[in-house]
Amino acid sequence: xxxxxxxxxxxxxxxxxxxxxxxxxxxPDTAAVPELSHPExxxxxxxxxxxxxxxxxxxxxxxxPYSGGRGIPTPFGTVYSSNLTPDAATGLGTxxxxxxxxxxxxxxxxxxxxxxxxxxxxxxxxxxxxxxxALFAYLRGLPxxxxxxxPHALRFPYDMQAAxxxxxxxxxxxxxFDPQPQQPDEWNRGAYLVQALGHCGAxxxxxxxxxxxxxAAALRGGLMPMQNWYAPALGGxxxxxxxxxxxxxxxxEAALLGPMAExxxxxxxxxxxxxxxxxxxxxxxLPRLAAAVPGGPRPS
Numbered sequence: 272x273x274x275x276x277x278x279x280x281x282x283x284x285x286x287x288x289x290x291x292x293x294x295x296x297x298x299p300d301t302a303a304v305p306e307l308s309h310p311e312x313x314x315x316x317x318x319x320x321x322x323x324x325x326x327x328x329x330x331x332x333x334x335x336p337y338s339g340g341r342g343i344p345t346p347f348g349t350v351y352s353s354n355l356t357p358d359a360a361t362g363l364g365t366x367x368x369x370x371x372x373x374x375x376x377x378x379x380x381x382x383x384x385x386x387x388x389x390x391x392x393x394x395x396x397x398x399x400x401x402x403x404x405a406l407f408a409y410l411r412g413l414p415x416x417x418x419x420x421x422p423h424a425l426r427f428p429y430d431m432q433a434a435x436x437x438x439x440x441x442x443x444x445x446x447x448f449d450p451q452p453q454q455p456d457e458w459n460r461g462a463y464l465v466q467a468l469g470h471c472g473a474x475x476x477x478x479x480x481x482x483x484x485x486x487a488a489a490l491r492g493g494l495m496p497m498q499n500w501y502a503p504a505l506g507g508x509x510x511x512x513x514x515x516x517x518x519x520x521x522x523x524e525a526a527l528l529g530p531m532a533e534x535x536x537x538x539x540x541x542x543x544x545x546x547x548x549x550x551x552x553x554x555x556x557l558p559r560l561a562a563a564v565p566g567g568p569r570p571s
Contacts, residue, residue, distance in 0.1 A: 300376060302400050304368040307408040316409025319402055323468045324538035328352045338416040343389050344497040348425035350389040358415040371407040377445055385435040394470035397448040442483035461553030464546060474502040500529050507559025510551030517547050
């Protein structure tokens with residue numbers, strides 16, 4: 272009896288600790304909201320949406336842009352993307368800019384529900400408040416599409432909010448991008464695009480058994496879950512070659528196929544030359560590491 276009581280007490284303490292960790296820094300961003308109908312802000316948001324390749328995940332083939340419902344297979348089941356159009360009943364029509372910031376920065380929906388990390392808020396938490404507002408301004412100006420969100424098809428217990436609490440407590444820390452003062456502005460811009468908006472680590476990083484990335488900033492390469500495709504390590508690539516590869520999908524050294532070809536088609540080819548150079552410069556500065564071999568030892 273005493274042993275059972277001790278075990279129960281330990282489990283309660285563990286649960287309390289996990290809840291406490293799950294609540295870390297879960298404070299709303301209350302910075303002033305700009306005029307969201309300003310044309311320049313909307314145009315900037317459209318560019319940022321391209322940089323983040325948002326349309327790819329939130330648009331099923333043959334359906335209106337950003338109307339949601341695209342299935343994203345994971346080892347835990349299928350996650351269906353949400354409707355990002357300003358439809359009041361099924362999209363973001365009743366959301367505020369503060370609600371949208373919370374989704375990006377905290378991984379929470381408007382009603383407080385925890386979002387599945389297939390929505391890469393572990394990267395989007397670094398997006399600046401100004402860029403979050405620009406993205407929201409662009410999305411709220413899209414044509415409204417009435418398309419109810421499809422429930423995720425996740426296996427038990429991954430379909431429970433409690434499981435997300437545990438995952439967040441172990442693997443998610445909210446924060447903003449932290450520019451490195453010893454680095455030039457171009458390097459910091461590239462780091463921001465890669466780490467935050469571009470969420471490159473979502474594919475170019477190995478994941479553990481619970482789907483969390485291992486040191487996403489290192490971009491060591493990793494097997495993309497459920498896609499039978501290996502995303503290579505990116506560190507040390509020549510800056511100009513990488514910029515050309517992201518612009519055209521080919522360079523003197525390589526040609527892009529598979530999922531990355533779609534990223535070029537829908538995202539990186541639309542970036543400015545300055546941003547492509549910044550990405551190239553940042554990636555070139557990373558250590559050139561041997562790519563992790565699926566099933567083999569990870570590089571140290």
